[in-house]
Each structure stands twice: as structure tokens, then as C-alpha cells.
Amino acid sequence: MHCVSTTNFITFAAMNIEQQLKERSHNICELCGNTNGLSIYEVPPVDIPNVNNCILVCETCKSQIEKKEQLNPDHWKTLTDTMWSEYPAVQIVAWRMLSRLRNESWAADNLEILYLDDENLEWAKKTGDHEQDGTVQFHQDSNGTRLYDGDTVVLIKTLDVKGSSLSAKLGTVVKNIRLVQDNIEQIEGKVEGQTIVILTKYLRKG
Numbered sequence: 001m002h003c004v005s006t007t008n009f010i011t012f013a014a015m016n017i018e019q020q021l022k023e024r025s026h027n028i029c030e031l032c033g034n035t036n037g038l039s040i041y042e043v044p045p046v047d048i049p050n051v052n053n054c055i056l057v058c059e060t061c062k063s064q065i066e067k068k069e070q071l072n073p074d075h076w077k078t079l080t081d082t083m084w085s086e087y088p089a090v091q092i093v094a095w096r097m098l099s100r101l102r103n104e105s106w107a108a109d110n111l112e113i114l115y116l117d118d119e120n121l122e123w124a125k126k127t128g129d130h131e132q133d134g135t136v137q138f139h140q141d142s143n144g145t146r147l148y149d150g151d152t153v154v155l156i157k158t159l160d161v162k163g164s165s166l167s168a169k170l171g172t173v174v175k176n177i178r179l180v181q182d183n184i185e186q187i188e189g190k191v192e193g194q195t196i197v198i199l200t201k202y203l204r205k206g
Contacts, residue, residue, distance in 0.1 A: 017049060021056040030090045031097075032078045034058035041065065043089045045126055055089050065093065067136045073104050080106065083114050091116060092124040099130035139179050139187060141204045147187065151177050152206035153198075161196050168196065173206060 018040055021030075028035050037059035042049050063069040064076075076097055083094035095114055101107035116124055124130070139147040142156055152175045159168040174189035186197050 017051050017054055018056070020051045021054060024051070024087070025056045028056075029058035029061055030055045030085060030087070031057055031061045031082050031093060032075060033082070034060065041093070043092055043123075052087075053089055055087070055093060065097065070136050071100060073101055073107070076101055077106065080110055083110060088116075088120045088123075092120055095121075095124045096127065096129040100132060137184050139184050139200055142201050143204055145205045147177070147179065147200065147205060149177065149179050153177055153187070153189070153203040154206050155198070155203055157202045159198065159202060161191075161194070164194065164196075166192060166194055166196070168198070174198065174203070175206075 021040065022038070024030075027038070029038060035058075038056050039059070039062060040049070040054050041057045041062055042054050046053050057065070060069075060072075060075060064071050079094045079098060083091060083098070085091055085094070091114070095111070095116060098107045098111040098114065102111055141147055141153065147153070152173060155168055155170055155172045155174065158170045160166075161168060168191045172191060174191060177187045177189040180186040180188060180197065185200050187200060187203070188195055188197055190196075
């Protein structure tokens with residue numbers, strides 16, 4: 001009797017989904033038609049990924065869908081064609097992106113004619129993207145430079161740490177920072193071995 005580990009099973013399942021998506025899409029991004037940097041995007045909310053709740057997307061689409069980069073409206077004009085996909089997961093992501101781009105006249109026009117049945121419309125609305133505009137806010141240092149997990153920063157002000165005798169001095173270098181996901185004004189980093197929260201306005205990128 002052969003035992004298959006959970007990790008191996010998940011890896012196999014993901015490979016199987018990717019293969020099916022590649023065959024379905026003819027190995028191109030299902031949103032923009034690009035052929036480079038393709039990967040699976042699970043259309044949230046997803047409990048168990050399968051070919052019906054995943055799509056194949058390029059790196060550019062994925063980074064903008066996941067709000068890791070600002071939206072580039074010109075990139076998404078291909079939705080005029082791809083929103084008519086026969087696959088609900090593609091339609092739903094198209095609807096969400098058009099909603100985020102609704103200040104663009106072409107996107108608003110397409111949003112009006114893109115029909116989703118009640119079940120898929122409910123799925124599409126679950127992320128709340130249709131209630132937000134297209135702008136994405138990022139963690140930035142005091143100079144407006146974008147910050148990323150793992151960056152090194154330098155304090156531009158001496159900071160007293162609440163609930164501690166620790167004082168983080170002006171000029172202190174903080175390595176390998178972690179962005180606070182639900183607050184763009186805060187990062188976490190270690191000072192003298194202690195993890196503290198630091199306001200981005202008090203640091204600059206090293």
C-alpha cells in the first residue's frame with residue numbers, strides 16, 4: 001500500500017489544475033492574452049482550489065489584481081474581449097477589475113453590458129472590490145519611497161517605545177522589516193533584539 005503525503009497531493013493537485021488551465025486558455029493569460037510569466041490565480045474566496053475557481057494569468061495582471069502594483073488602465077482594455085469568456089471565474093475577475101476601473105469611460109461601458117447571473121454576481125461582490133476606486137496605497141518612507149518586506153530602513157527620529165525602557169535612536173538601522181498589512185503607516189522591525197512597530201513617517205529606506 002502506497003501512502004501519499006498531503007504536501008505531495010497538494011503539489012500534484014496544483015500541477016493538475018495548472019495543466020488544465022493551460023489547455024483551456026491555449027497557454028495565454030485569460031485576461032490580457034500575454035504569454036509570459038503565467039501562473040494560477042485563485043479567484044477569492046476559495047476553500048479548495050479547482051479549475052472552476054482558478055484562472056491563468058500573467059505576472060502583470062496578477063500583481064495589479066492583488067494590489068501589489070498600481071492599476072494601469074491601458075493594460076486592461078483587453079477586457080473588452082476577454083470578459084466574454086465562457087468561464088465564470090474569468091468573467092468574475094473581469095467584472096471586479098472593470099469595477100475598479102469604472103472611472104474610465106470604456107470600463108464603465110463594458111461593466112454595463114457584462115451580465116453575471118445572480119450566483120456569480122454574489123461571488124463577484126464578496127471581495128468588496130466593486131465598492132473601491134482603482135487607486136492602491138502602499139507603505140512609503142518619509143521621502144515617499146515605496147517599502148517592501150525585507151527592506152532595510154534608517155530612523156530619522158529618536159523614538160521611545162511604549163511600555164518599554166527601550167529608546168530607538170536617530171540613525172538606528174533596522175533590517176529585514178515586515179509591513180503591517182492592515183496599516184500602510186506602520187512597519188515592524190527589530191531594535192536591540194526587540195520587535196517594535198515603527199511609523200513609516202519616522203524612517204527612510206536604507
